[in-house]
Structure formats: structure tokens, C-alpha cells
Amino acid sequence: MSNKVDPNFIRELKHFGLKDANKCYNCGTCTAVCNLATAETPFPRKLVRYVQLGQKDKIKNSPEPWLCYYCGDCSTRCPRGADPGETMMALRRYLTSLYDWTGFARKFYTSEKFEILAVSAVGAFVGLGMIIWGFFAPNPNWKYPALNSIWPAQQVEIADLVMAAILSFLLLSNLYRCVRTVLGDYWSKIPLRLYKDEIKFLLTNFLTQKELGKCTDRKQWLVHLSIMTGYSTIFLMVVLFIAGPVPMLIHADWWHFQRDYIPGHEYSLLHPIRLLGYYATFAIMYGTTYAIIGRLRKSKAPYKNTHPTDWTFLILLQLTTMTGIFVHFAALLGWVLATYAIYVIHMMVAIPMLVLEVPFAKWAHLAYRPVVLFLMKVKSRYAAEYESAGQPVLEAKPAV
Ligand code: SF4
Ligand code: SF4
Numbered sequence: 017m018s019n020k021v022d023p024n025f026i027r028e029l030k031h032f033g034l035k036d037a038n039k040c041y042n043c044g045t046c047t048a049v050c051n052l053a054t055a056e057t058p059f060p061r062k063l064v065r066y067v068q069l070g071q072k073d074k075i076k077n078s079p080e081p082w083l084c085y086y087c088g089d090c091s092t093r094c095p096r097g098a099d100p101g102e103t104m105m106a107l108r109r110y111l112t113s114l115y116d117w118t119g120f121a122r123k124f125y126t127s128e129k130f131e132i133l134a135v136s137a138v139g140a141f142v143g144l145g146m147i148i149w150g151f152f153a154p155n156p157n158w159k160y161p162a163l164n165s166i167w168p169a170q171q172v173e174i175a176d177l178v179m180a181a182i183l184s185f186l187l188l189s190n191l192y193r194c195v196r197t198v199l200g201d202y203w204s205k206i207p208l209r210l211y212k213d214e215i216k217f218l219l220t221n222f223l224t225q226k227e228l229g230k231c232t233d234r235k236q237w238l239v240h241l242s243i244m245t246g247y248s249t250i251f252l253m254v255v256l257f258i259a260g261p262v263p264m265l266i267h268a269d270w271w272h273f274q275r276d277y278i279p280g281h282e283y284s285l286l287h288p289i290r291l292l293g294y295y296a297t298f299a300i301m302y303g304t305t306y307a308i309i310g311r312l313r314k315s316k317a318p319y320k321n322t323h324p325t326d327w328t329f330l331i332l333l334q335l336t337t338m339t340g341i342f343v344h345f346a347a348l349l350g351w352v353l354a355t356y357a358i359y360v361i362h363m364m365v366a367i368p369m370l371v372l373e374v375p376f377a378k379w380a381h382l383a384y385r386p387v388v389l390f391l392m393k394v395k396s397r398y399a400a401e402y403e404s405a406g407q408p409v410l411e412a413k414p415a416v
Contacts, residue, residue, distance in 0.1 A: 025070040031126040032113070033323035034106040037067045040098040046090035051230040057083055057392060060090055060100040067103060076114060079198045081107040082388035085240070087231030088317030102321045109323065112380055115193045118186070121376040128324045135328060138368040146360045161347040161355035162276035179370070180255045186375035187383060194384050198391050206398045214397070218390035222382075227389065236318065239303045244382055246299030247333065249292055250340075251370070257289065277347040277355075293344075297337055304334040329378040332369035339365060 022028075026037065040061075047053050047061040059080035066074050075081075084104040091101040113122035123130045150156070150166045157165035196203055221227065225244060228237040284290070308330050310319035339362035346354040373379040 020071075020073055022070040022072045025072050026067060029067060029106050029110060032106045032109040033102065033321065034067070035102055035321050036097060036099045037064050037103045038098075039096045040064045040068065040094075040100070041096055043095060045093055045095060046100040049093045050084075050090050051232070052083055052085065052227055056396060059084060060104050063107060064098065064100050064103050067107070075107060076111070077197060077200055078107075079388045079392055080104075081111055082198075082385045083227075083392070084108075085225070085228040085231065085236070085385075086318045087228060087233050087236050089232050091317035091320070099317070099321065101317055105318075105323075108381060108384075109325070111194075112190075112377070112384070115190045115197070115384075116376055116380075117189065117193065118376075121190075121380075124372065124376050125323075125325055131324060131328060134372060135332070135368045138371055139364040142367045143360055143364040146363055150356070150360075157276070158352055160277055160350055161352050163347075163355070163359060164276050166356060167359075176255050179367075183370065183374045187380060190375060190380065191383055191387060195387065195391060198388055199395070202395055202398065205402075206394055210394045210397050210401075214390055214393050217393050218386055221389050222386040233316070239306050242299040243303035243307070243333070246296040246303065246337075247379070248382075249296040250300070251374075253289070253292060253296070254366075277350070297341060300333055300337045304330050304337070308334065325377055329369075329373055332365055332373070336362065336366040336369055 026034065029037075042061065042065060044061050046064070047058050050060065053059050057080050063075065063078060063080055066078070081104050084101070086101050086105050088101050091099045094100055109125045113125055116122065124134065125131075146167065153166040155165055163169075199206070223245075225237065225241050228240055231237070307319070310316060311322045311326070311330075314320045339358055342358045343355055343362050346358055
């Protein structure tokens, strides 16, 4: 691995939200208090040091930024106020921009103007498209709220599936670059069997985020889990349940997520679609409200410094959920025009959030983190089974 030093690196990282790394005097308290650091992957001190020294190449190949959940334990205990947790967060943003081959993530993270412009442009495009689509609807229903009479669920579903395919391609191609970078030479050495054996570990960590539960502040775990599960639930419902493929596969008309509110034919309160929708709404509202208030009050270490993209994520997510609630209740109350108008606004917020956050920003972290955790697990099994049997070790274990 190249060990080139880049004196401008620290300046570059400031665009990604780096604040106080230069205050660090290398005492190691942060690594000692971090419940997620191990002998094989010690952090955050080592990474703060790399930042101070401009060791860009070492950071590029480090898995550690993805093993940190930003609980804030290290920042609270740092005697110099160097906020090592925020340094790890800035490194995650930086790495996300490195993995992204389109260059979009970098622009998104480093230019507030570009970020606002991108969100506004996608939102305006979606709003205009929805209005034109609605204008040409052959039989709009004005008697009761019938979204399908203007934006038929089957057509919305096709648009959703196209969007999901593009987002998946972007996210997976960036994820591939992440995997190659983190594994380095191990990429061609580790047998497939080890990956297969650890799939359960990957899924468990993605679904439960249980590593965060090892940190002192378990409330952060709850908040994180709420946002992640709420977001994932609604994403899956939009992609799979608007009109299909799930309702089509099981031939069940009553599993449609986008349904007309025909008086007397609404889903019952205990219908699974309704329960899932309510769960996602509650989970996202709880998590985002907690995080927004925390950031406004700067109530604890992870909320002291807020990058513009953190606000964009929280605000878009909360606006999407609130407009979704308004659509639901306007429809239940039989307010036809209000339902249609708020639905357009809802899409103008929801689509930019999905299109921009999933492959390029905060949501991408949800994919990178468990995958890197999984790769470290596979790598340590490889080391135990093969390298300890006499094969050469590729990298010496770094000291804390
Ligand atoms: S606790 Fe603070 S000063 Fe000590 S190594 Fe960590 S970041 Fe540096
Ligand atoms: S923020 Fe928490 S998980 Fe991240 S390095 Fe600090 S103590 Fe460890």
C-alpha cells in the first residue's frame, strides 16, 4: 500500500465536515473507551492520526470508519475536545464520495449550493411530471379520493421499479468498489465458502444494527434502528406493494399500497398494509424528531456538529412522512382535491430523498456499514483458518 502524505488532505476533509482533528494529542483515550474497537480494528485514534498526517491512502483502505456507529462515547471522553466521533463521520462521507464513480456524492457532500439545487431540481421535475400526468388523466374522479383515477397504481409501480433498478445499480456498483477497496489483496484469496457462511451475520447486523447496542448510549441504538427500519419498510412497500409485484404474485387485490378511498371499502385498522404503514410512519417520526431536536439543542456528542447533508436527510425524511400522513387523513376525510394536491407535494419530497440519498448519501451508509462489518468477519475467519496455518499474513496488525 502506498504511504504518500497529502498535506492538503485535512483541508479537503473540512468540506466533508471535519472539525477538530488537529486538537488531538494522541493520548488514546478514545480507542480505549470505544466499545466497538478491537485489536484487529483499533479506532478512532489511529484514524485521527492518519488525518493529521495526511495519510490519505491508508484512510482509503481502512475499514474502521464503517465500524463506527457514531455513538459519541469517544467524543464525550476526549480530553482535548477533538471530537473523534465527528472525524469518523467525516471520513465516512469522504469514503462514500470515493466509492461513488459518478462523482455525484462528492459534489453533494462538498457543495451546499449543489445539494439544494439537486434536491430542488428533482423535486420540480417530479412535481411537473405529476401535474402533466394528472392533466391528461382520462377519467379523474372528483367524488371521492381515487389516486388511481389520475395516477394508476400499475403505471406508478412501473415507474417505481425502473427507479429501484437504477438506484440498485448505482448503489451496488458503488458497493462493489467499497468491497474491493476494503478487501485489497484479500479479494482474490478468500474462498466463497467463507462469505456464504457469514451471510447470516450480515443480515443480522443489517436488520438489528446490534453493534450500536454495545455502546453506552443505548438510546442512539433505538433512534438509529427506528429510522432504519421505518425507512426500509416504506421503501419496500413503495417498490413491492404499490400494485405489484407482491400483490400480483399472490393474486391478492387487497395487498395494494396505493388504493382508492372508496367510502366503506377502506382497509380495516388491522390490515397488514395499514399496520406496516403506521409502523414506518411512527418509527421515522420518532427517530427524525429525536435527531432534529438533538441537533438543534446540540444535546449530545453526535449532535454537536451537523453537516448540511444531515439536515437534508432529516428534513426530507420528515417532510415525506408528514405529507404521507396528510394524504392518508385527507383521503379518509374524503377531501378529494386536498388529497390529490398533497400527494403531488408528497412525491416532490419523497422522490428526491430516494434518488439522492440511497446511492449517494446517508442511506448508502446503511449498506456500507454492515457489508464492511461482514467483510471484517470473513477476513478474520480467513486469517484464522488459512494464515495461521502457515500462509503469509498480508498486513501487520496495527497498534492501538
Ligand atoms: S481522546 Fe482525543 S486527544 Fe486522545 S487520542 Fe482520542 S482524539 Fe486524540
Ligand atoms: S463514536 Fe462511538 S463507535 Fe464511533 S469511534 Fe467513537 S466511541 Fe467508537
